[in-house]
Amino acid sequence: MRKLHWLFMAVCLAVMPVLQSCDDDEGYSIGDFTPPLWATVRVTGNAFYLDCDVWGTLWPVNTDLWWYEPVDGKRVITMFNPLSDEFDGYDHAVKILSLQDVLTKEVETLTPETEEEFGNDPVLIFEGDISISGGYMNIIFMQNLPSGTKHRISLVRPQDDAELYGEDGYIHLALRYNDYDDLTGLRKPGAVSYNLNSLNVTSETKGIKLKINLEKNGEVELTFDLVVTGDNTKNIQNLDLSEMQLK
Incomplete structure (x- = not known):
């Protein structure tokens, strides 16, 4: 019997979280930010990205995350400012506003x-x-x-x-x-x-x-x-x- 990937449970979520401020017709505003969301850390080379349960893959463009030590597979609760869609192979480019290890x-x-x-x-x-x-x-x-x-x-x-x-x-x-x-x-x-x-x-x-x-x-x-x-x-x-x- 075909084994199914657990990710489909997240895909079945009916409602995407609403941004805390309205975005315009051309994309996201610098003031847009998400509520706290569950995500998984993925390490790639000397960098990392987040695989968010409801937003997909997120590439952080922050230059001030030097303090964070990513561990592949670690779960986090994060808030972020989405900046653009379909960024360099990732679903979104984001500015991470908070990142809490779980x-x-x-x-x-x-x-x-x-x-x-x-x-x-x-x-x-x-x-x-x-x-x-x-x-x-x-x-x-x-x-x-x-x-x-x-x-x-x-x-x-x-x-x-x-x-x-x-x-x-x-x-x-x-x-x-x-x-x-x-x-x-x-x-x-x-x-x-x-x-x-x-x-x-x-x-x-x-x-x-x-x-x-x-x-x-x-x-x-x-x-x-x-x-x-x-x-x-x-x-x-x-x-x-x-x-x-x-x-």
Whole structure:
């Protein structure tokens, strides 16, 4: 059965984000800027570009990004001023206004040996703060900060492929959280993005079912269909991840 690329989940987004100021008939204005958007860093030679989930490939024309150390495959939340379309083989040339790295991880395998390390402590996630785009599962949550030990947050799959790829047409995963019994009661935003490209998605795959232990609802199973509609950026406005402590 033909394997499909996870990127089609982002392509199915029905609404492109609206620029914060109006552009004229001839292109973009220097005052145009996007809301915060999910993107993936792609390193090419001594430079890098962004593969934005809803805008496509972005070539940064900034001369003031010397401070940024790009890592290929790293997920980021970015805002930018689009300057032109179809620039030198990229979808857009942009001036990056903000660039915030997000913890980026792979799907891991849950085994009897790793059960304790992955943990299953409750996590505070609000409705709408889990999305799938660009081949990644993006999760925003409120972390109860530790005093010294970084918490571990993991997206895990079962060992058995028969359990992973259920007869119901869904891929079965679980979000696991280990707070190591180190909690201060101080809440700050946390974020993580999981690369889903190791999963075998076929034309018969309906979506993902995610088991998760929520602080407010206990253990639940959430369903995410592959056909995504709407705007998945509304919950990352003014998001400051500088104080999260995760691994």
